[in-house]
Amino acid sequence: MEESGCKNMANFPNGFLWGGATAANQVEGAYNEDGRGLAKTDVTTGGTKDKPRMVTYIDKDGKPGEMIAYGSSLPEGAHYAVLDGYYYPNHKGVDQYHRYQEDFALFKEMGFKQYRLSISWSRLYTRGDEKEPNKAGVEHYRKVFEELRKNDIEPLVTIWHFDTPLVLEEEYGGWSNRKLIEFYVRFATTCFTEYKGLVHNWLTFNEINNPIQFLDMKGHPSDEDYQEACQLLHHQFVASAKAVQIGHAINQQNRIGCMICGITWYPGTCDPKDILANRHAWEKNIFYCGDVQCKGYYGTYAKRLWKEHNVELEITEEDLMDLANGTVDMYTFSYYMSQLVTTHEIRDIVQGNFSSGAKNPYLSYSDWGWGFDADGLQYYLEMIYDRYELPIMVVENGLGAYDTVEEDGSIHDDYRIEYYREHIKAMDRAIENGVDLIGYTTWGCIDVVSAGTGEIRKRYGFIYVDVDDEGNGSMDRSRKDSFYWYKKVIASNGEDLS
Numbered sequence: 001m002e003e004s005g006c007k008n009m010a011n012f013p014n015g016f017l018w019g020g021a022t023a024a025n026q027v028e029g030a031y032n033e034d035g036r037g038l039a040k041t042d043v044t045t046g047g048t049k050d051k052p053r054m055v056t057y058i059d060k061d062g063k064p065g066e067m068i069a070y071g072s073s074l075p076e077g078a079h080y081a082v083l084d085g086y087y088y089p090n091h092k093g094v095d096q097y098h099r100y101q102e103d104f105a106l107f108k109e110m111g112f113k114q115y116r117l118s119i120s121w122s123r124l125y126t127r128g129d130e131k132e133p134n135k136a137g138v139e140h141y142r143k144v145f146e147e148l149r150k151n152d153i154e155p156l157v158t159i160w161h162f163d164t165p166l167v168l169e170e171e172y173g174g175w176s177n178r179k180l181i182e183f184y185v186r187f188a189t190t191c192f193t194e195y196k197g198l199v200h201n202w203l204t205f206n207e208i209n210n211p212i213q214f215l216d217m218k219g220h221p222s223d224e225d226y227q228e229a230c231q232l233l234h235h236q237f238v239a240s241a242k243a244v245q246i247g248h249a250i251n252q253q254n255r256i257g258c259m260i261c262g263i264t265w266y267p268g269t270c271d272p273k274d275i276l277a278n279r280h281a282w283e284k285n286i287f288y289c290g291d292v293q294c295k296g297y298y299g300t301y302a303k304r305l306w307k308e309h310n311v312e313l314e315i316t317e318e319d320l321m322d323l324a325n326g327t328v329d330m331y332t333f334s335y336y337m338s339q340l341v342t343t344h345e346i347r348d349i350v351q352g353n354f355s356s357g358a359k360n361p362y363l364s365y366s367d368w369g370w371g372f373d374a375d376g377l378q379y380y381l382e383m384i385y386d387r388y389e390l391p392i393m394v395v396e397n398g399l400g401a402y403d404t405v406e407e408d409g410s411i412h413d414d415y416r417i418e419y420y421r422e423h424i425k426a427m428d429r430a431i432e433n434g435v436d437l438i439g440y441t442t443w444g445c446i447d448v449v450s451a452g453t454g455e456i457r458k459r460y461g462f463i464y465v466d467v468d469d470e471g472n473g474s475m476d477r478s479r480k481d482s483f484y485w486y487k488k489v490i491a492s493n494g495e496d497l498s
């Protein structure tokens with residue numbers, strides 16, 4: 001790794017919000033404590049990069065059924081269930097529910113200005129459809145936010161991070177049902193009211209574009225798949241827009257953002273057909289959601305997309321008003337990789353963050369096959385800022401990798417440092433080119449249970465957690481080399497990347 005670029009131009013503005021990010025279901029554990037209800041992740045087993053996560057259930061006769069892949073429909077009459085003899089990694093997470101004070105002290109030691117975390121919906125509303133929240137859940141997060149403030153760390157709160165209460169999935173059919181808008185809005189209103197003054201920065205839905213982006217991973221999605229994805233997304237857009245309006249009414253200081261799974265799409269060849277396909281990939285995967293949430297209406301291309309797939313959306317006049325009145329204050333996104341789009345035969349497919357595409361010969365890939373493309377981050381930032389001219393935060397970015405603990409307990413994760421160094425340089429260049437980038441929270445600043453595979457060995461953290469994929473270990477925390485490195489980066493406001 002050449003050192004010449006280590007002292008960079010440091011264009012990061014004063015007050016830049018350096019920090020890290022996690023999600024409740026991936027770190028908290030305590031899945032059935034203090035009145036928390038179940039979410040889908042609680043009935044989902046661990047997998048690997050080659051073996052999908054599975055969901056457990058009891059069949060219509062009350063007997064344990066054959067596991068099914070996450071995302072498949074349950075057999076007729078079956079119910080999701082936690083069964084004996086299976087290990088569910090999200091049940092324990094990394095025990096942040098009980099260890100948040102220790103974790104926040106470590107974040108402070110690194111100099112974090114901001115910590116992105118999410119609120120588990122089923123901690124506040126056990127079933128999801130109650131009128132009143134669960135007091136124990138409300139009080140837990142109050143203590144969490146107070147503790148962050150004590151450490152001078154600004155919370156950035158994701159209201160929904162993949163964890164719709166299981167009852168809403170089973171009894172109401174999940175987000176395909178318009179009723180969920182009402183339940184979500186009640187949940188979000190409780191968050192804005194209870195944590196007024198403690199939290200100012202909010203994200204309504206994590207990676208809201210996943211349902212539509214994910215369609216391509218099915219190979220040949222049907223018109224029904226498109227219909228379902230577009231309708232459920234429409235419900236989430238309306239829920240988000242209503243939440244934005246309520247959040248602003250409760251506290252004008254609230255800054256509320258969208259959160260998009262940011263993939264930089266490139267044409268696989270210079271065939272004009274690929275160039276056009278690439279443009280359409282941006283429209284479907286990235287702009288479709290960003291435009292509604294930032295501009296307040298569907299882009300023109302949405303009509304083409306609906307027509308191509310025979311989608312007939314149920315949209316009311318009131319929905320359109322809500323979308324127009326509930327635009328977000330900032331654009332936030334995750335960034336891990338780019339993908340190639342081509343109309344030509346693909347020999348080597350790579351799977352990534354809720355996306356797949358042709359392998360790019362100019363990139364290197366992680367052990368989980370995710371491409372390493374820091375230039376893609378600069379491209380994405382410049383493209384998006386030019387489109388919306390809203391403040392931007394990169395709220396997820398990181399490298400999932402195997403870590404080795406040496407005999408003396410040290411962990412030399414220079415691969416992670418190199419990954420971050422290049423991505424921070426890319427952000428720096430984008431700022432120099434005029435992008436109003438205001439914050440950066442690396443993904444899994446402390447090791448977390450992977451969302452995609454359920455593994456803990458796919459580690460992202462600056463902080464190592466002693467737990468394995470069967471849940472064995474002390475849960476003790478220790479500092480990796482990257483911990484000390486990131487501390488220096490923050491202290492120098494992005495100047496010292498050596």
Ligand code: BG6
Nearest residue numbers: 023206207353400450451452453
């Ligand atoms: C994003 C999610 O998709 O990517 C996170 O918002 C997730 O929840 C992250 O953990 C990394 O993906 P994975 O599959 O490596 O955990």
